[in-house]
Amino acid sequence: MSVGIVLAGLGDIALSAHLPALARNSGVRVLGLVDPDEHRRELARALLPAPAFADLAEVLDDPEVRGVVLATPPWVTTGLIPLVTATGRFVLAEKPVATSVRAAGVLAELPEPQRGLVQVGLTYRHDPAMELLHDWITGGRLGSPSLVRAQIYDERRDPADPAHAGRIEGTLRHGMPVVHEGAHVFDWFGYLLGGPPDRVADAWAVATRPDLPAPNLCGARLEYPPSGGQGTPTVVLAEFGWLTDALPRCEISVLGDRGHALLDGQSFRLELSTAAGLEQVAFEPERTTRCFDRQLVRFVDLITGASTAPAPDLADGLAALELAERVAVLAGESPR
Ligand SMILES: NC(=O)c1ccc[n+]([C@@H]2O[C@H](COP(=O)([O-])OP(=O)(O)OC[C@H]3O[C@@H](n4cnc5c(N)ncnc54)[C@H](O)[C@@H]3O)[C@@H](O)[C@H]2O)c1
Known part of the structure:
Protein backbone atom coordinates (compact mmCIF):
# COMPACT_ATOMS: atom_id res chain seq x y z
CA MET A 1 0.00 0.00 0.00
CA SER A 2 1.40 3.42 -0.95
CA VAL A 3 1.14 6.28 1.53
CA GLY A 4 -0.83 9.41 0.71
CA ILE A 5 1.26 12.58 0.92
CA VAL A 6 0.54 16.26 0.34
CA LEU A 7 3.22 18.73 -0.77
CA ALA A 8 2.65 22.25 0.55
CA GLY A 9 4.72 25.16 -0.72
CA LEU A 10 5.45 24.81 -4.43
CA GLY A 11 8.45 27.10 -4.74
CA ASP A 12 11.96 26.48 -5.94
CA ILE A 13 13.00 23.55 -3.75
CA ALA A 14 9.60 21.86 -3.99
CA LEU A 15 9.61 21.78 -7.78
CA SER A 16 13.31 21.08 -8.23
CA ALA A 17 13.76 18.44 -5.50
CA HIS A 18 10.73 17.38 -3.39
CA LEU A 19 8.27 16.79 -6.22
CA PRO A 20 10.74 14.78 -8.35
CA ALA A 21 11.60 12.68 -5.26
CA LEU A 22 7.90 12.07 -4.58
CA ALA A 23 7.37 11.10 -8.23
CA ARG A 24 10.30 8.64 -8.10
CA ASN A 25 9.13 6.87 -4.93
CA SER A 26 6.75 4.02 -5.72
CA GLY A 27 5.64 3.85 -2.08
CA VAL A 28 4.03 7.30 -2.31
CA ARG A 29 0.84 8.75 -3.80
CA VAL A 30 0.68 12.54 -4.05
CA LEU A 31 -2.82 13.49 -2.98
CA GLY A 32 -2.47 17.26 -3.03
CA LEU A 33 -0.31 20.15 -4.19
CA VAL A 34 -0.79 23.28 -2.08
CA ASP A 35 0.26 26.87 -2.68
CA PRO A 36 -1.65 30.16 -2.47
CA ASP A 37 0.03 31.18 -5.75
CA GLU A 38 -1.97 29.84 -8.70
CA HIS A 39 1.01 30.03 -11.05
CA ARG A 40 3.06 27.80 -8.74
CA ARG A 41 0.16 25.32 -8.58
CA GLU A 42 0.06 25.20 -12.39
CA LEU A 43 3.82 24.65 -12.65
CA ALA A 44 3.61 21.81 -10.12
CA ARG A 45 0.64 20.17 -11.85
CA ALA A 46 2.58 20.24 -15.11
CA LEU A 47 5.24 18.10 -13.42
CA LEU A 48 2.87 15.79 -11.58
CA PRO A 49 -0.89 15.86 -12.13
CA ALA A 50 -2.51 15.83 -8.67
CA PRO A 51 -5.35 17.86 -7.12
CA ALA A 52 -4.21 21.40 -6.29
CA PHE A 53 -5.31 23.59 -3.40
CA ALA A 54 -4.69 27.16 -2.26
CA ASP A 55 -4.83 26.32 1.45
CA LEU A 56 -3.45 23.31 3.33
CA ALA A 57 -6.55 23.17 5.55
CA GLU A 58 -8.57 22.12 2.48
CA VAL A 59 -6.82 18.72 2.28
CA LEU A 60 -6.31 17.90 5.93
CA ASP A 61 -9.81 16.36 6.15
CA ASP A 62 -8.88 13.65 3.65
CA PRO A 63 -8.36 10.42 5.66
CA GLU A 64 -6.07 9.08 2.90
CA VAL A 65 -3.51 11.80 3.67
CA ARG A 66 -0.92 10.32 6.05
CA GLY A 67 1.86 12.88 5.74
CA VAL A 68 2.61 16.43 4.62
CA VAL A 69 5.85 17.76 3.15
CA LEU A 70 6.21 21.44 4.02
CA ALA A 71 8.45 23.27 1.55
CA THR A 72 7.25 26.65 2.72
CA PRO A 73 9.29 29.68 3.85
CA PRO A 74 10.38 29.35 7.48
CA TRP A 75 8.18 32.19 8.66
CA VAL A 76 5.20 30.15 7.37
CA THR A 77 6.45 26.65 8.29
CA THR A 78 6.40 27.41 12.05
CA GLY A 79 2.62 27.82 12.06
CA LEU A 80 1.87 24.96 9.66
CA ILE A 81 3.71 22.25 11.63
CA PRO A 82 1.27 22.32 14.60
CA LEU A 83 -1.67 22.55 12.19
CA VAL A 84 -0.61 19.23 10.66
CA THR A 85 0.50 17.40 13.81
CA ALA A 86 -2.74 18.37 15.63
CA THR A 87 -4.53 16.14 13.08
CA GLY A 88 -2.21 13.22 13.93
CA ARG A 89 -0.44 13.35 10.58
CA PHE A 90 3.30 13.17 10.00
CA VAL A 91 5.19 16.17 8.67
CA LEU A 92 8.51 16.57 6.88
CA ALA A 93 9.26 20.26 7.44
CA GLU A 94 11.90 22.20 5.54
CA LYS A 95 14.66 23.86 7.51
CA PRO A 96 14.87 26.21 9.29
CA VAL A 97 11.68 25.44 11.21
CA ALA A 98 11.47 29.09 12.33
CA THR A 99 13.37 32.33 11.87
CA SER A 100 14.03 32.87 15.59
CA VAL A 101 14.10 30.91 18.82
CA ARG A 102 11.21 33.03 20.08
CA ALA A 103 9.09 32.21 17.03
CA ALA A 104 9.99 28.53 17.48
CA GLY A 105 8.51 28.57 21.00
CA VAL A 106 5.27 27.12 19.68
CA LEU A 107 7.24 24.12 18.36
CA ALA A 108 9.32 23.65 21.50
CA GLU A 109 6.02 23.41 23.40
CA LEU A 110 4.40 20.81 21.15
CA PRO A 111 3.12 17.88 23.20
CA GLU A 112 5.49 14.90 23.08
CA PRO A 113 3.31 12.66 20.85
CA GLN A 114 3.09 15.45 18.28
CA ARG A 115 6.86 16.07 18.37
CA GLY A 116 7.32 12.44 17.33
CA LEU A 117 5.45 13.18 14.09
CA VAL A 118 7.96 15.80 12.91
CA GLN A 119 10.97 15.05 10.69
CA VAL A 120 13.06 18.12 9.85
CA GLY A 121 14.42 18.63 6.33
CA LEU A 122 18.09 18.72 7.26
CA THR A 123 18.40 16.92 3.96
CA TYR A 124 22.15 16.46 3.56
CA GLU A 284 26.00 8.57 -7.47
CA PRO A 285 23.46 9.82 -8.38
CA GLU A 286 24.10 13.54 -7.92
CA ARG A 287 23.69 15.05 -4.45
CA THR A 288 20.19 16.54 -4.63
CA THR A 289 18.66 13.38 -6.06
CA ARG A 290 20.31 11.00 -3.62
CA CYS A 291 19.66 13.16 -0.54
CA PHE A 292 16.02 13.98 -1.27
CA ASP A 293 15.37 10.31 -2.15
CA ARG A 294 16.96 9.08 1.08
CA GLN A 295 15.17 11.74 3.13
CA LEU A 296 11.82 10.71 1.65
CA VAL A 297 12.47 7.00 2.31
CA ARG A 298 13.07 7.90 5.98
CA PHE A 299 9.84 9.88 6.05
CA VAL A 300 7.84 7.03 4.50
CA ASP A 301 9.41 4.60 7.01
CA LEU A 302 8.29 6.89 9.81
CA ILE A 303 4.75 7.01 8.46
CA THR A 304 4.48 3.25 7.95
CA GLY A 305 6.06 2.47 11.32
CA ALA A 306 9.15 0.85 9.77
CA SER A 307 11.07 3.37 11.88
CA THR A 308 9.79 4.58 15.22
CA ALA A 309 11.52 7.95 15.56
CA PRO A 310 12.03 10.84 13.13
CA ALA A 311 15.59 11.56 12.02
CA PRO A 312 16.55 14.35 12.07
CA ASP A 313 13.92 15.29 14.64
CA LEU A 314 12.49 18.53 15.94
CA ALA A 315 15.12 18.76 18.68
CA ASP A 316 17.84 18.68 15.99
CA GLY A 317 16.11 21.46 14.04
CA LEU A 318 15.67 23.61 17.14
CA ALA A 319 19.27 23.05 18.28
CA ALA A 320 20.64 24.19 14.91
CA LEU A 321 18.37 27.26 15.00
N1 LIG B 1 16.71 21.19 2.19
C1 LIG B 1 17.29 21.92 1.28
O1 LIG B 1 18.30 21.56 0.69
C2 LIG B 1 16.72 23.26 0.93
C3 LIG B 1 17.15 23.93 -0.23
C4 LIG B 1 16.56 25.14 -0.55
C5 LIG B 1 15.59 25.66 0.29
N2 LIG B 1 15.23 25.03 1.42
C6 LIG B 1 14.22 25.57 2.33
O2 LIG B 1 12.94 25.30 1.77
C7 LIG B 1 12.05 26.37 2.10
C8 LIG B 1 11.46 26.91 0.81
O3 LIG B 1 12.50 27.44 0.02
P1 LIG B 1 12.29 27.85 -1.51
O4 LIG B 1 13.60 28.30 -1.98
O5 LIG B 1 11.59 26.77 -2.24
O6 LIG B 1 11.32 29.09 -1.32
P2 LIG B 1 10.30 29.72 -2.38
O7 LIG B 1 10.03 31.10 -1.93
O8 LIG B 1 10.77 29.48 -3.77
O9 LIG B 1 8.98 28.83 -2.19
C9 LIG B 1 8.10 28.91 -1.09
C10 LIG B 1 6.69 28.62 -1.61
O10 LIG B 1 5.82 28.50 -0.47
C11 LIG B 1 4.58 29.10 -0.85
N3 LIG B 1 3.78 29.39 0.34
C12 LIG B 1 3.81 30.51 1.11
N4 LIG B 1 2.88 30.40 2.09
C13 LIG B 1 2.28 29.19 1.94
C14 LIG B 1 1.24 28.50 2.64
N5 LIG B 1 0.66 29.02 3.72
N6 LIG B 1 0.86 27.27 2.20
C15 LIG B 1 1.45 26.73 1.11
N7 LIG B 1 2.44 27.33 0.40
C16 LIG B 1 2.84 28.54 0.82
C17 LIG B 1 4.98 30.32 -1.66
O11 LIG B 1 3.91 30.80 -2.45
C18 LIG B 1 6.13 29.75 -2.49
O12 LIG B 1 5.67 29.21 -3.72
C19 LIG B 1 12.88 27.39 2.88
O13 LIG B 1 12.69 27.17 4.26
C20 LIG B 1 14.30 27.07 2.51
O14 LIG B 1 15.25 27.37 3.52
C21 LIG B 1 15.77 23.83 1.73
Whole structure:
Protein backbone atom coordinates (compact mmCIF):
# COMPACT_ATOMS: atom_id res chain seq x y z
CA MET A 1 0.00 0.00 0.00
CA SER A 2 1.40 3.42 -0.95
CA VAL A 3 1.14 6.28 1.53
CA GLY A 4 -0.83 9.41 0.71
CA ILE A 5 1.26 12.58 0.92
CA VAL A 6 0.54 16.26 0.34
CA LEU A 7 3.22 18.73 -0.77
CA ALA A 8 2.65 22.25 0.55
CA GLY A 9 4.72 25.16 -0.72
CA LEU A 10 5.45 24.81 -4.43
CA GLY A 11 8.45 27.10 -4.74
CA ASP A 12 11.96 26.48 -5.94
CA ILE A 13 13.00 23.55 -3.75
CA ALA A 14 9.60 21.86 -3.99
CA LEU A 15 9.61 21.78 -7.78
CA SER A 16 13.31 21.08 -8.23
CA ALA A 17 13.76 18.44 -5.50
CA HIS A 18 10.73 17.38 -3.39
CA LEU A 19 8.27 16.79 -6.22
CA PRO A 20 10.74 14.78 -8.35
CA ALA A 21 11.60 12.68 -5.26
CA LEU A 22 7.90 12.07 -4.58
CA ALA A 23 7.37 11.10 -8.23
CA ARG A 24 10.30 8.64 -8.10
CA ASN A 25 9.13 6.87 -4.93
CA SER A 26 6.75 4.02 -5.72
CA GLY A 27 5.64 3.85 -2.08
CA VAL A 28 4.03 7.30 -2.31
CA ARG A 29 0.84 8.75 -3.80
CA VAL A 30 0.68 12.54 -4.05
CA LEU A 31 -2.82 13.49 -2.98
CA GLY A 32 -2.47 17.26 -3.03
CA LEU A 33 -0.31 20.15 -4.19
CA VAL A 34 -0.79 23.28 -2.08
CA ASP A 35 0.26 26.87 -2.68
CA PRO A 36 -1.65 30.16 -2.47
CA ASP A 37 0.03 31.18 -5.75
CA GLU A 38 -1.97 29.84 -8.70
CA HIS A 39 1.01 30.03 -11.05
CA ARG A 40 3.06 27.80 -8.74
CA ARG A 41 0.16 25.32 -8.58
CA GLU A 42 0.06 25.20 -12.39
CA LEU A 43 3.82 24.65 -12.65
CA ALA A 44 3.61 21.81 -10.12
CA ARG A 45 0.64 20.17 -11.85
CA ALA A 46 2.58 20.24 -15.11
CA LEU A 47 5.24 18.10 -13.42
CA LEU A 48 2.87 15.79 -11.58
CA PRO A 49 -0.89 15.86 -12.13
CA ALA A 50 -2.51 15.83 -8.67
CA PRO A 51 -5.35 17.86 -7.12
CA ALA A 52 -4.21 21.40 -6.29
CA PHE A 53 -5.31 23.59 -3.40
CA ALA A 54 -4.69 27.16 -2.26
CA ASP A 55 -4.83 26.32 1.45
CA LEU A 56 -3.45 23.31 3.33
CA ALA A 57 -6.55 23.17 5.55
CA GLU A 58 -8.57 22.12 2.48
CA VAL A 59 -6.82 18.72 2.28
CA LEU A 60 -6.31 17.90 5.93
CA ASP A 61 -9.81 16.36 6.15
CA ASP A 62 -8.88 13.65 3.65
CA PRO A 63 -8.36 10.42 5.66
CA GLU A 64 -6.07 9.08 2.90
CA VAL A 65 -3.51 11.80 3.67
CA ARG A 66 -0.92 10.32 6.05
CA GLY A 67 1.86 12.88 5.74
CA VAL A 68 2.61 16.43 4.62
CA VAL A 69 5.85 17.76 3.15
CA LEU A 70 6.21 21.44 4.02
CA ALA A 71 8.45 23.27 1.55
CA THR A 72 7.25 26.65 2.72
CA PRO A 73 9.29 29.68 3.85
CA PRO A 74 10.38 29.35 7.48
CA TRP A 75 8.18 32.19 8.66
CA VAL A 76 5.20 30.15 7.37
CA THR A 77 6.45 26.65 8.29
CA THR A 78 6.40 27.41 12.05
CA GLY A 79 2.62 27.82 12.06
CA LEU A 80 1.87 24.96 9.66
CA ILE A 81 3.71 22.25 11.63
CA PRO A 82 1.27 22.32 14.60
CA LEU A 83 -1.67 22.55 12.19
CA VAL A 84 -0.61 19.23 10.66
CA THR A 85 0.50 17.40 13.81
CA ALA A 86 -2.74 18.37 15.63
CA THR A 87 -4.53 16.14 13.08
CA GLY A 88 -2.21 13.22 13.93
CA ARG A 89 -0.44 13.35 10.58
CA PHE A 90 3.30 13.17 10.00
CA VAL A 91 5.19 16.17 8.67
CA LEU A 92 8.51 16.57 6.88
CA ALA A 93 9.26 20.26 7.44
CA GLU A 94 11.90 22.20 5.54
CA LYS A 95 14.66 23.86 7.51
CA PRO A 96 14.87 26.21 9.29
CA VAL A 97 11.68 25.44 11.21
CA ALA A 98 11.47 29.09 12.33
CA THR A 99 13.37 32.33 11.87
CA SER A 100 14.03 32.87 15.59
CA VAL A 101 14.10 30.91 18.82
CA ARG A 102 11.21 33.03 20.08
CA ALA A 103 9.09 32.21 17.03
CA ALA A 104 9.99 28.53 17.48
CA GLY A 105 8.51 28.57 21.00
CA VAL A 106 5.27 27.12 19.68
CA LEU A 107 7.24 24.12 18.36
CA ALA A 108 9.32 23.65 21.50
CA GLU A 109 6.02 23.41 23.40
CA LEU A 110 4.40 20.81 21.15
CA PRO A 111 3.12 17.88 23.20
CA GLU A 112 5.49 14.90 23.08
CA PRO A 113 3.31 12.66 20.85
CA GLN A 114 3.09 15.45 18.28
CA ARG A 115 6.86 16.07 18.37
CA GLY A 116 7.32 12.44 17.33
CA LEU A 117 5.45 13.18 14.09
CA VAL A 118 7.96 15.80 12.91
CA GLN A 119 10.97 15.05 10.69
CA VAL A 120 13.06 18.12 9.85
CA GLY A 121 14.42 18.63 6.33
CA LEU A 122 18.09 18.72 7.26
CA THR A 123 18.40 16.92 3.96
CA TYR A 124 22.15 16.46 3.56
CA ARG A 125 22.43 14.64 6.90
CA HIS A 126 21.28 11.66 4.79
CA ASP A 127 24.20 11.90 2.36
CA PRO A 128 26.65 8.97 2.33
CA ALA A 129 29.46 11.53 1.96
CA MET A 130 28.56 12.93 5.38
CA GLU A 131 28.65 9.40 6.82
CA LEU A 132 32.06 8.73 5.26
CA LEU A 133 33.50 12.03 6.50
CA HIS A 134 32.17 11.13 9.95
CA ASP A 135 33.93 7.75 9.71
CA TRP A 136 37.21 9.38 8.63
CA ILE A 137 37.05 11.77 11.59
CA THR A 138 35.96 9.31 14.27
CA GLY A 139 38.25 6.58 12.88
CA GLY A 140 41.29 8.84 13.42
CA ARG A 141 42.26 9.08 9.73
CA LEU A 142 43.11 12.78 10.22
CA GLY A 143 44.38 12.44 13.75
CA SER A 144 42.24 14.47 16.08
CA PRO A 145 40.43 17.22 14.08
CA SER A 146 42.05 20.54 15.03
CA LEU A 147 40.64 23.03 12.53
CA VAL A 148 37.43 22.97 10.54
CA ARG A 149 36.81 25.66 7.93
CA ALA A 150 33.33 25.87 6.47
CA GLN A 151 32.87 28.30 3.60
CA ILE A 152 29.17 28.18 2.83
CA TYR A 153 28.52 30.38 -0.20
CA ASP A 154 25.31 30.05 -2.20
CA GLU A 155 22.54 32.07 -3.87
CA ARG A 156 24.78 34.01 -6.24
CA ARG A 157 23.12 37.20 -7.43
CA ASP A 158 22.62 36.77 -11.15
CA PRO A 159 21.98 40.18 -12.77
CA ALA A 160 19.97 38.30 -15.45
CA ASP A 161 17.65 36.81 -12.80
CA PRO A 162 16.29 39.69 -10.70
CA ALA A 163 13.36 37.53 -9.51
CA HIS A 164 15.80 35.17 -7.77
CA ALA A 165 17.73 38.07 -6.22
CA GLY A 166 14.44 39.58 -5.02
CA ARG A 167 13.35 36.29 -3.43
CA ILE A 168 16.67 35.85 -1.62
CA GLU A 169 16.64 39.49 -0.45
CA GLY A 170 13.13 38.77 0.89
CA THR A 171 14.54 35.81 2.81
CA LEU A 172 17.40 37.99 4.10
CA ARG A 173 14.75 40.22 5.66
CA HIS A 174 14.03 37.24 7.94
CA GLY A 175 17.62 36.70 9.02
CA MET A 176 21.23 36.53 7.82
CA PRO A 177 22.48 33.53 5.79
CA VAL A 178 23.62 31.85 9.01
CA VAL A 179 19.99 31.52 10.13
CA HIS A 180 18.99 29.73 6.92
CA GLU A 181 22.16 27.84 5.91
CA GLY A 182 23.31 27.35 9.50
CA ALA A 183 20.39 24.97 9.99
CA HIS A 184 22.22 22.45 7.80
CA VAL A 185 25.78 23.33 8.70
CA PHE A 186 25.46 23.34 12.50
CA ASP A 187 23.61 20.05 12.25
CA TRP A 188 26.57 18.59 10.30
CA PHE A 189 29.10 19.86 12.85
CA GLY A 190 27.08 18.32 15.69
CA TYR A 191 27.10 15.00 13.82
CA LEU A 192 30.74 15.15 12.71
CA LEU A 193 32.20 16.46 15.97
CA GLY A 194 30.03 14.51 18.39
CA GLY A 195 27.75 17.19 19.85
CA PRO A 196 27.28 20.94 20.32
CA PRO A 197 30.13 23.47 20.69
CA ASP A 198 31.43 24.51 24.08
CA ARG A 199 31.25 28.11 22.99
CA VAL A 200 30.87 30.61 20.17
CA ALA A 201 34.08 32.58 20.61
CA ASP A 202 33.29 35.43 18.23
CA ALA A 203 31.16 36.35 15.25
CA TRP A 204 30.98 39.02 12.54
CA ALA A 205 28.64 40.30 9.86
CA VAL A 206 29.14 42.51 6.80
CA ALA A 207 26.76 43.87 4.15
CA THR A 208 28.29 44.19 0.69
CA ARG A 209 25.68 46.86 -0.26
CA PRO A 210 24.00 49.43 1.98
CA ASP A 211 20.50 48.73 0.60
CA LEU A 212 20.38 45.08 1.72
CA PRO A 213 17.88 44.33 4.50
CA ALA A 214 20.56 42.51 6.57
CA PRO A 215 24.25 41.65 6.26
CA ASN A 216 24.71 39.08 3.49
CA LEU A 217 28.10 37.88 4.76
CA CYS A 218 28.61 36.57 8.27
CA GLY A 219 30.70 34.11 10.21
CA ALA A 220 31.85 32.82 13.54
CA ARG A 221 34.59 31.04 15.42
CA LEU A 222 33.32 28.16 17.49
CA GLU A 223 35.03 25.69 19.79
CA TYR A 224 33.90 22.08 19.91
CA PRO A 225 35.00 19.71 22.67
CA PRO A 226 38.01 17.52 21.81
CA SER A 227 37.21 14.03 20.60
CA GLY A 228 37.06 11.61 23.53
CA GLY A 229 36.93 14.60 25.89
CA GLN A 230 40.73 14.86 25.99
CA GLY A 231 43.16 17.22 24.26
CA THR A 232 42.56 20.59 22.67
CA PRO A 233 39.18 21.77 21.37
CA THR A 234 38.38 21.68 17.66
CA VAL A 235 38.29 25.21 16.28
CA VAL A 236 35.59 25.79 13.67
CA LEU A 237 35.70 28.84 11.40
CA ALA A 238 32.37 29.11 9.62
CA GLU A 239 31.47 31.67 6.94
CA PHE A 240 28.14 32.14 5.21
CA GLY A 241 27.53 34.34 2.17
CA TRP A 242 24.79 35.15 -0.34
CA LEU A 243 24.01 37.62 -3.06
CA THR A 244 27.27 38.78 -4.59
CA ASP A 245 27.78 38.60 -8.36
CA ALA A 246 30.57 36.08 -7.81
CA LEU A 247 31.03 33.71 -4.90
CA PRO A 248 34.03 31.98 -3.30
CA ARG A 249 34.12 28.19 -3.42
CA CYS A 250 31.65 26.45 -1.14
CA GLU A 251 33.50 23.77 0.84
CA ILE A 252 34.23 22.28 4.22
CA SER A 253 37.80 21.46 5.17
CA VAL A 254 38.83 19.40 8.20
CA LEU A 255 42.50 19.45 9.22
CA GLY A 256 44.18 17.23 11.76
CA ASP A 257 47.78 16.41 12.51
CA ARG A 258 47.68 13.36 10.21
CA GLY A 259 45.45 14.40 7.39
CA HIS A 260 43.18 16.83 5.60
CA ALA A 261 39.64 16.11 4.39
CA LEU A 262 37.81 18.31 1.92
CA LEU A 263 34.07 18.18 1.18
CA ASP A 264 32.94 20.05 -1.94
CA GLY A 265 29.90 22.05 -0.87
CA GLN A 266 27.99 21.60 -4.14
CA SER A 267 28.67 18.02 -5.21
CA PHE A 268 29.73 16.56 -1.83
CA ARG A 269 32.71 14.95 -3.52
CA LEU A 270 35.27 14.06 -0.85
CA GLU A 271 39.05 14.13 -0.75
CA LEU A 272 41.32 12.77 1.95
CA SER A 273 45.01 13.68 1.90
CA THR A 274 47.36 11.83 4.24
CA ALA A 275 51.00 10.77 4.20
CA ALA A 276 49.78 7.67 2.31
CA GLY A 277 48.48 9.79 -0.58
CA LEU A 278 45.22 11.18 -1.93
CA GLU A 279 41.86 9.39 -1.76
CA GLN A 280 38.92 10.76 -3.76
CA VAL A 281 35.33 9.60 -3.34
CA ALA A 282 32.25 10.55 -5.35
CA PHE A 283 28.77 9.15 -4.92
CA GLU A 284 26.00 8.57 -7.47
CA PRO A 285 23.46 9.82 -8.38
CA GLU A 286 24.10 13.54 -7.92
CA ARG A 287 23.69 15.05 -4.45
CA THR A 288 20.19 16.54 -4.63
CA THR A 289 18.66 13.38 -6.06
CA ARG A 290 20.31 11.00 -3.62
CA CYS A 291 19.66 13.16 -0.54
CA PHE A 292 16.02 13.98 -1.27
CA ASP A 293 15.37 10.31 -2.15
CA ARG A 294 16.96 9.08 1.08
CA GLN A 295 15.17 11.74 3.13
CA LEU A 296 11.82 10.71 1.65
CA VAL A 297 12.47 7.00 2.31
CA ARG A 298 13.07 7.90 5.98
CA PHE A 299 9.84 9.88 6.05
CA VAL A 300 7.84 7.03 4.50
CA ASP A 301 9.41 4.60 7.01
CA LEU A 302 8.29 6.89 9.81
CA ILE A 303 4.75 7.01 8.46
CA THR A 304 4.48 3.25 7.95
CA GLY A 305 6.06 2.47 11.32
CA ALA A 306 9.15 0.85 9.77
CA SER A 307 11.07 3.37 11.88
CA THR A 308 9.79 4.58 15.22
CA ALA A 309 11.52 7.95 15.56
CA PRO A 310 12.03 10.84 13.13
CA ALA A 311 15.59 11.56 12.02
CA PRO A 312 16.55 14.35 12.07
CA ASP A 313 13.92 15.29 14.64
CA LEU A 314 12.49 18.53 15.94
CA ALA A 315 15.12 18.76 18.68
CA ASP A 316 17.84 18.68 15.99
CA GLY A 317 16.11 21.46 14.04
CA LEU A 318 15.67 23.61 17.14
CA ALA A 319 19.27 23.05 18.28
CA ALA A 320 20.64 24.19 14.91
CA LEU A 321 18.37 27.26 15.00
CA GLU A 322 19.44 28.17 18.53
CA LEU A 323 23.13 28.01 17.60
CA ALA A 324 22.58 30.02 14.39
CA GLU A 325 20.76 32.69 16.38
CA ARG A 326 23.55 32.80 18.98
CA VAL A 327 26.00 33.51 16.14
CA ALA A 328 23.74 36.20 14.64
CA VAL A 329 23.28 37.95 18.00
CA LEU A 330 27.01 37.86 18.76
CA ALA A 331 27.57 39.42 15.32
CA GLY A 332 25.29 42.29 16.36
CA GLU A 333 22.03 41.29 14.64
CA SER A 334 18.72 41.15 16.50
CA PRO A 335 16.59 38.03 15.94
CA ARG A 336 13.95 38.73 13.31
N1 LIG B 1 16.71 21.19 2.19
C1 LIG B 1 17.29 21.92 1.28
O1 LIG B 1 18.30 21.56 0.69
C2 LIG B 1 16.72 23.26 0.93
C3 LIG B 1 17.15 23.93 -0.23
C4 LIG B 1 16.56 25.14 -0.55
C5 LIG B 1 15.59 25.66 0.29
N2 LIG B 1 15.23 25.03 1.42
C6 LIG B 1 14.22 25.57 2.33
O2 LIG B 1 12.94 25.30 1.77
C7 LIG B 1 12.05 26.37 2.10
C8 LIG B 1 11.46 26.91 0.81
O3 LIG B 1 12.50 27.44 0.02
P1 LIG B 1 12.29 27.85 -1.51
O4 LIG B 1 13.60 28.30 -1.98
O5 LIG B 1 11.59 26.77 -2.24
O6 LIG B 1 11.32 29.09 -1.32
P2 LIG B 1 10.30 29.72 -2.38
O7 LIG B 1 10.03 31.10 -1.93
O8 LIG B 1 10.77 29.48 -3.77
O9 LIG B 1 8.98 28.83 -2.19
C9 LIG B 1 8.10 28.91 -1.09
C10 LIG B 1 6.69 28.62 -1.61
O10 LIG B 1 5.82 28.50 -0.47
C11 LIG B 1 4.58 29.10 -0.85
N3 LIG B 1 3.78 29.39 0.34
C12 LIG B 1 3.81 30.51 1.11
N4 LIG B 1 2.88 30.40 2.09
C13 LIG B 1 2.28 29.19 1.94
C14 LIG B 1 1.24 28.50 2.64
N5 LIG B 1 0.66 29.02 3.72
N6 LIG B 1 0.86 27.27 2.20
C15 LIG B 1 1.45 26.73 1.11
N7 LIG B 1 2.44 27.33 0.40
C16 LIG B 1 2.84 28.54 0.82
C17 LIG B 1 4.98 30.32 -1.66
O11 LIG B 1 3.91 30.80 -2.45
C18 LIG B 1 6.13 29.75 -2.49
O12 LIG B 1 5.67 29.21 -3.72
C19 LIG B 1 12.88 27.39 2.88
O13 LIG B 1 12.69 27.17 4.26
C20 LIG B 1 14.30 27.07 2.51
O14 LIG B 1 15.25 27.37 3.52
C21 LIG B 1 15.77 23.83 1.73
